[in-house]
Amino acid sequence: MKKHLAILGSTGSIGTQALQVIRSHPDHFEVELLTANGNARLLIQQAKEFLPNTVVIADTSKLQDVRDALKEFPVKVFGGEEAIIQSVQMDSIDLVLTAIVGYAGLKPTLEAIRAGKHIALANKETLVVAGELVTSLAKEKAVNIYPVDSEHSAIFQCLAGEWHNNIEKIYLTASGGPFRGKDKNFLAEVKKEQALKHPNWDMGAKITIDSATLMNKGLEMIEAKWLFGLTPEQIDVVVHPQSIIHSIVQFEDGSMKAQMGLPDMKLPIQYALGYPQRMKSDFNRFDFTNYPSLTFEKPDTNTFRNLALAMEAMRQGGNMPCIINAANEVAVAAFLRNQSGFLEMSDVIEDCMNKISFIQQPSYQDYVETDSETRKRALELLPA
Ligand code: NDP
Numbered sequence: 198m199k200k201h202l203a204i205l206g207s208t209g210s211i212g213t214q215a216l217q218v219i220r221s222h223p224d225h226f227e228v229e230l231l232t233a234n235g236n237a238r239l240l241i242q243q244a245k246e247f248l249p250n251t252v253v254i255a256d257t258s259k260l261q262d263v264r265d266a267l268k269e270f271p272v273k274v275f276g277g278e279e280a281i282i283q284s285v286q287m288d289s290i291d292l293v294l295t296a297i298v299g300y301a302g303l304k305p306t307l308e309a310i311r312a313g314k315h316i317a318l319a320n321k322e323t324l325v326v327a328g329e330l331v332t333s334l335a336k337e338k339a340v341n342i343y344p345v346d347s348e349h350s351a352i353f354q355c356l357a358g359e360w361h362n363n364i365e366k367i368y369l370t371a372s373g374g375p376f377r378g379k380d381k382n383f384l385a386e387v388k389k390e391q392a393l394k395h396p397n398w399d400m401g402a403k404i405t406i407d408s409a410t411l412m413n414k415g416l417e418m419i420e421a422k423w424l425f426g427l428t429p430e431q432i433d434v435v436v437h438p439q440s441i442i443h444s445i446v447q448f449e450d451g452s453m454k455a456q457m458g459l460p461d462m463k464l465p466i467q468y469a470l471g472y473p474q475r476m477k478s479d480f481n482r483f484d485f486t487n488y489p490s491l492t493f494e495k496p497d498t499n500t501f502r503n504l505a506l507a508m509e510a511m512r513q514g515g516n517m518p519c520i521i522n523a524a525n526e527v528a529v530a531a532f533l534r535n536q537s538g539f540l541e542m543s544d545v546i547e548d549c550m551n552k553i554s555f556i557q558q559p560s561y562q563d564y565v566e567t568d569s570e571t572r573k574r575a576l577e578l579l580p581a
Pocket of ligand 1: 209210233234237319320345347399400403415
């Protein structure tokens with residue numbers, strides 16, 4: 198039986214790698230829906246190859262171009278964010294890969310869950326912003342959330358056959374990013390071109406900057422809390438520069454299970470799409486002789502303050518993770534426009550944590566308001 202897929206964010210780093218996986222397994226998958234923000238050219242090319250039932254381009258100024266290009270093809274074309282939310286509920290879809298970046302992924306993910314679609318979750322911001330809401334809705338609708346993030350996929354793979362055993366602790370591994378070992382004086386001068394060069398992973402711009410600031414690891418701790426039902430004390434981070442061990446579970450008997458492999462996002466994407474089956478792949482295989490030493494160190498949360506701020510937000514809960522997410526999205530976008538320095542990103546986040554009203558048990562509307570208030574404040578803090 199083929200799985201019928203929606204890929205939200207098909208033109209991004211995760212989306213295009215997912216389509217590579219799908220291209221290699223035509224007997225397993227059928228593409229029903231592809232969506233993009235503004236990259237009409239790539240969306241058209243993907244639609245011609247995969248012939249989905251529907252494509253949606255969020256930027257409506259590109260809608261006519263996409264319609265014109267696909268008028269001879271059996272593909273429905275819509276525009277705007279509301280069309281993504283409507284299309285993701287199509288009866289024919291079994292599994293939705295959420296690979297939109299940032300807060301924009303929250304609403305479509307919630308609506309997909311509400312419509313009973315299983316989720317392959319790449320868009321970690323969804324769980325950071327509204328983890329409690331998303332996971333309780335998934336439970337109510339009997340929807341499975343399969344992690345795509347490599348660390349969470351690793352934990353998920355380590356837990357296979359262990360569902361009756363309690364987790365004592367998990368260790369999320371972090372590469373440390375391009376600036377591992379550097380001090381604040383160095384970071385004060387860092388430019389976006391340096392921050393965009395990740396040593397091990399080739400990813401979209403936002404997550405690459407988050408990896409350089411270690412915010413990505415903080416967001417992943419919050420994501421892990423919700424995915425695996427853990428307390429903050431059960432989640433630890435270890436820097437492992439080779440990115441071969443993707444994460445580790447420690448059980449109550451002290452035994453540890455780790456999942457390892459070369460850093461290649463196609464592997465966790467394929468595991469999430471194919472679950473519970475491990476499908477064959479021709480991805481490069483790990484060779485022990487190329488990695489005579491795998492090393493581990495503590496993260497430097499004094500220099501990389503974003504990780505400490507995210508840990509604090511996880512500890513406080515409520516709308517605090519939503520606040521750090523919104524402030525971070527604004528700060529990263531400003532850094533990518535050369536409007537903010539590397540260290541100033543943490544200042545913006547910390548200010549928003551101190552100034553935006555804290556809500557212990559937020560509703561969906563509270564998250565929407567928190568996000569918008571935080572973005573406003575964060576923008577005001579940036580230099581003109
Ligand atoms: P990219 O920036 O490469 O791609 C983002 C995708 O989302 C694109 O298809 C983009 O369309 C679309 N998009 C952006 N904004 C909107 C919007 N407002 N409305 C609708 N669609 C939008 O990101 P990545 O693929 O790197 O990351 C996607 C998610 O996966 C992130 O949450 C990230 O944290 C997570 N992730 C990524 C990993 C990676 O290796 N890249 C690893 C683990 C997790 P367009 O191309 O038209 O702009």
